Amino acid sequence: MTLDLAQLGAEHEALMQFLYLAPIGLVQADIHGEVAMMNPVAAQLLMPLSRNGGLDNLFVALEGVAPELRNLVAHHAEPSGKVCDGLHVYLSAGQDGKRVPQILALTLLKLDPGRMMAVIGDITEQVRRERRLRQNDAWLNAILAGVKDYALVSLDLHGRVSDWNPSIGRVTGFGPDIVGQPYTAFYPPDAMTLEHRHDRLREADANGWSLDEGRRCRADGSMYWGSALIAPLPDREPLPGESGGAAYCLILRDIGDQYGLAERRHDDAVRDHLTGLANRRALFEAAERELGRSSIAPRPTALLVIDADHFKAINDRHGHPGGDVVLRHLAGVLGESFREVDVIARIGGEEFAVLLPSTDLARALPVAERLRASVAAHPVMLAGQPVHYTVSTGIAIAHDGDGGIDRLLAQADRALYAAKRAGRNRVDHWRSELDAHAGRQQENADAA
Amino acid sequence: MTATAIAFDAPDLAAHLAQCTPEQLDTLDFGVIGFGADTQVTQYNAFESQAAGLSPQRVLGQPLFTNVAPCMNNFMVAQRFEDAHDERSVLDVTIDYVLTLRMRPVKVALRLLAAPDAATRYVLVQRQPR
Numbered sequence: 001m002t003l004d005l006a007q008l009g010a011e012h013e014a015l016m017q018f019l020y021l022a023p024i025g026l027v028q029a030d031i032h033g034e035v036a037m038m039n040p041v042a043a044q045l046l047m048p049l050s051r052n053g054g055l056d057n058l059f060v061a062l063e064g065v066a067p068e069l070r071n072l073v074a075h076h077a078e079p080s081g082k083v084c085d086g087l088h089v090y091l092s093a094g095q096d097g098k099r100v101p102q103i104l105a106l107t108l109l110k111l112d113p114g115r116m117m118a119v120i121g122d123i124t125e126q127v128r129r130e131r132r133l134r135q136n137d138a139w140l141n142a143i144l145a146g147v148k149d150y151a152l153v154s155l156d157l158h159g160r161v162s163d164w165n166p167s168i169g170r171v172t173g174f175g176p177d178i179v180g181q182p183y184t185a186f187y188p189p190d191a192m193t194l195e196h197r198h199d200r201l202r203e204a205d206a207n208g209w210s211l212d213e214g215r216r217c218r219a220d221g222s223m224y225w226g227s228a229l230i231a232p233l234p235d236r237e238p239l240p241g242e243s244g245g246a247a248y249c250l251i252l253r254d255i256g257d258q259y260g261l262a263e264r265r266h267d268d269a270v271r272d273h274l275t276g277l278a279n280r281r282a283l284f285e286a287a288e289r290e291l292g293r294s295s296i297a298p299r300p301t302a303l304l305v306i307d308a309d310h311f312k313a314i315n316d317r318h319g320h321p322g323g324d325v326v327l328r329h330l331a332g333v334l335g336e337s338f339r340e341v342d343v344i345a346r347i348g349g350e351e352f353a354v355l356l357p358s359t360d361l362a363r364a365l366p367v368a369e370r371l372r373a374s375v376a377a378h379p380v381m382l383a384g385q386p387v388h389y390t391v392s393t394g395i396a397i398a399h400d401g402d403g404g405i406d407r408l409l410a411q412a413d414r415a416l417y418a419a420k421r422a423g424r425n426r427v428d429h430w431r432s433e434l435d436a437h438a439g440r441q442q443e444n445a446d447a448a
Numbered sequence: 449m450t451a452t453a454i455a456f457d458a459p460d461l462a463a464h465l466a467q468c469t470p471e472q473l474d475t476l477d478f479g480v481i482g483f484g485a486d487t488q489v490t491q492y493n494a495f496e497s498q499a500a501g502l503s504p505q506r507v508l509g510q511p512l513f514t515n516v517a518p519c520m521n522n523f524m525v526a527q528r529f530e531d532a533h534d535e536r537s538v539l540d541v542t543i544d545y546v547l548t549l550r551m552r553p554v555k556v557a558l559r560l561l562a563a564p565d566a567a568t569r570y571v572l573v574q575r576q577p578r
Contacts, residue, residue, distance in 0.1 A: 016501045019551060021515060037551040040519030048522055053544045055553045100523055 025120030031073060031113065033059035045104060045120055049091070058118055065089050065280065066106065067349040068273035070320065076110060083108035083116065088127070088269065090280040092406055103127050103281075148256040154246035155230070159183050159197050162246050171254050173219035183250055186228070188217045190340035193358040199293045204230045204248060216252065227253045272346040274324060275331035283345035283353055287405035290357050295401030302356040302364035302397050303405075305412040306334070306371070309390045309424040311350040322382050323350075326389060329380040337371045353409070361397050361429055368393045368427040376425060390425035392416055397429075456574045457542070462561040465491075466568060479573030485533070487512045496573060501550045512571070519548055520558075520571065529562055529569060536564040547573065 019026070025042030029035045034057055038046075046061045055061055059070045066089045076083045089104040101122035109117045151171035156162045161183060164176040172178075172186055184192045191214070203210035209231045216226035229251045270282035278286070287303070294301055308314070308330060315323040327350060334344050334352060343355040356364055372391060379386035394416030398408045411430035419428035454464050456478045465473070465480065473480050474494035482491030489512050492504045502516075513521040520526055524543065532539035539562040546553050555576045562569040 013501060013503065013506070016550065017506055020500075020502070020548075021518070023518075035553050038548050038553050039551060040517060040548050043519035043546055043548045043553065044522050047519070047546055048524060050546070053546075054555055055546045 025118070027058055027118040027120065028111075029058045029116055029118065031110075031116060033057040033070070033073075036115075042118075042120055045101060045122060048100075062089065062106075064348045064351075065091055067346065069106075069108070071274055071324070073108065073110070073116065074320070078110070079113045080110045083110055088123070088281060090284055092284075148254045150254065151252040153183065153250040153252060154233075155183055155201075155248040155250050156245065157247040159201050159248070161185075171252055172216075175219070183228075183230075186216055186226075186252060188215055188223065188340050191215070191217075193341055195294075195297060195299050195358045196341070199297060200230050201248060202297065204232050208232070213255070216254075225255045227255060229253075275328055275346050277331050277334070277352070278343055278345035280345065280347045283343055283347060283355060284405055286343040287355050287408070290355065291398055291401035291404055291408075293401070294357075294398070298400035299358050300360040300397050300399055301401070301408070302359040302361070302395060303408045303412045304354040304356070304364065304368055304371075305347075305394045305396075305409070305416045306330075306352040306354070306368075306391050307393075307416055307420070308350040309392055309420075311389075314387070314389060318382050318387075325382060326380050326387070329378075330375065330391065333371070333375055333378065337367070337374060353412070359397075361395065364395050364397065365427065365429065368395055372425065372427055392419040392424050393427045394419055395427065395429040456557070456559065456572060461559070461572070462540075462563060462566055462568075462570060465561075465570060466566065478575075481512065481517070481571045481573070482568045483512045483571075484567060484569070487514075489516055490568060491570075499549045499554075499573070499575070517547075517571070520545075525558065525560065525571070528560055532562045533564075538563045539569075544576070 019039045022039055023041065025045050026037075026039045027035060027042045027046075028037040035055060038055065043055060046055055046058075049061050049064060051060075051064065059073075062069055066087070069084075072083050085107050087106045087108075089106050091102055091104065092100070102124045103122075105121045105123045107119040109119070111117055149167075149171050151167040152165065153168055154162045159182050160180055161168075161178050164174075164179050168174055168178065174185070178185060182197055184197050200210045200212070209229060211227060211229050213227040214225070215223050216228070217223055230248050231251075232248050233246055270279055270285075271277070272279045287301075290301055308326060311323065311326070314326055318325075327346070330352065331344075331346065334354065338344055338354055338356070341357055345353050345355075347353045356367070359367075372393060375389070375391045379388045381387070394412040394414065396408050396411035396415060411434075414434040415428045415430040418434055419426040422428065454461065454468075454476060458464065465482070470491070470493070473491060476493060476495055479496030479499055480491055480493040481489060481496055483489045489507050489510055492507045497504055497507070507516050510516050513526045524545070528539060528541065539560055542557055542559045545556050545558045547556050548554070557574045557576055559572040559574070560570070561572065
């Protein structure tokens with residue numbers, strides 16, 4: 001008997017050590033996220049995210065970076081099975097190369113109607129490697145994929161169309177009067193800033209080519225999905241007496257319908273599940289790109305962080321489904337308030353962010369103020385009743401890309417909490433004095 | 449000097465712990481994990497062994513942040529020891545933390561102790577009343 005007990009004890013200890021040493025995070029929780037068991041790697045990965053110093057609830061711990069989890073679980077109808085498989089959770093853009101995890105992979109497994117298991121891994125390095133491969137894929141795809149049609153366009157040194165040919169008419173519907181207009185005429189209105197137009201030319205100069213893929217616009221305003229490749233031409237200096245000959249060639253490809261499937265797949269990775277807006281990953285990627293470019297060609301970039309006021313009270317009063325209606329409503333107002341070139345993302349539970357390329361404080365303030373007024377003026381309908389809510393907004397500006405997205409986000413957050421402290425339903429912007437309050441804000445973060 | 453008199457929040461604690469025998473460490477009512485510059489565990493007292501469910505034989509001589517307590521291998525704990533070592537500064541901070549003792553998340557206070565001229569560094573663990 002005692003021998004059996006001793007053997008059992010030794011086996012138990014060995015099992016415990018096995019779980020202590022498992023190189024992946026394991027969490028068992030009930031269906032509401034309350035944690036029952038958790039191994040050390042799970043705590044190592046989640047502890048820096050904990051807002052209240054505890055790890056009692058998985059949803060609460062991940063709320064700031066993966067707000068959709070509660071929904072995913074609530075909408076999983078089957079009694080057991082995978083709720084999500086390898087969901088990428090973006091913690092920070094993290095350009096400083098420290099060994100802090102930046103991207104987690106999360107798999108949620110429903111064990112039975114009341115319990116679930118989470119498997120959490122740090123995949124920062126893996127994603128970095130995959131991204132490099134994907135860039136090659138995109139390049140090959142643009143050349144080889146089922147192109148419906150293509151147009152060959154020559155551009156002058158400033159990116160203006162320098163002559164017209166039938167392929168331009170066939171693909172885009174534009175006539176000879178397109179000559180002299182910037183190539184951004186092929187893009188939807190507001191999709192490119194003046195600086196972006198020059199970025200592409202500079203990239204082509206530096207790398208030999210510049211490629212992007214996205215929505216393109218025909219002369220009649222209709223859209224198609226296309227890729228645009230710009231390459232510098234040799235012998236591009238104009239001859240004496242000649243003004244602005246062809247300096248670049250632009251190849252516009254109509255990728256058309258085959259885009260449908262790829263778009264959906266791409267969307268799952270970069271869209272927020274609840275609102276359809278961009279998620280943290282899409283925001284970070286867009287910001288890294290924009291700030292990287294503005295460090296080469298200096299210009300201001302604005303980041304707005306927008307937070308629904310008293311959202312906890314809305315949730316308490318109307319439940320999570322009511323809260324979700326408010327978040328979707330706010331997402332709709334955001335969608336109507338910004339340019340095509342701006343990136344609108346949901347980055348936390350009730351926290352949204354908008355990246356505005358080529359925008360300084362003087363231009364960002366009235367936009368944010370208009371948004372604030374628009375939200376305050378348009379109630380959301382909950383159970384047949386109009387419910388008024390407001391938002392607070394923090395603005396930060398990066399000049400020539402300095403500090404990267406992490407710093408910009410931290411500054412906008414501080415401005416947001418200043419707006420909250422001043423009474424909510426307000427817009428504030430980052431100033432160096434706000435950094436003195438930074439420590440206190442962290443403590444008050446939950447109260448916001 | 450009696451070991452039982454040593455409190456978790458006593459000043460100059462590292463010097464007191466360095467003079468304790470393993471038996472004296474075992475009488476303390478908080479967890480003591482002592483480790484060297486190579487992070488290998490050299491002291492592991494009864495309180496901690498009991499709480500974690502691991503016998504000292506499984507822990508002593510193992511690297512702390514990879515094999516014994518990987519949950520502390522982040523910027524909140526392990527990085528602080530590295531930074532203190534790089535800067536040759538004294539480390540004595542107490543932080544709120546969550547340990548996964550026997551796979552249960554448990555709120556604890558951790559006291560991190562290190563000094564440039566001390567051979568042993570310490571992670572001390574006190575359970576917090578819930």
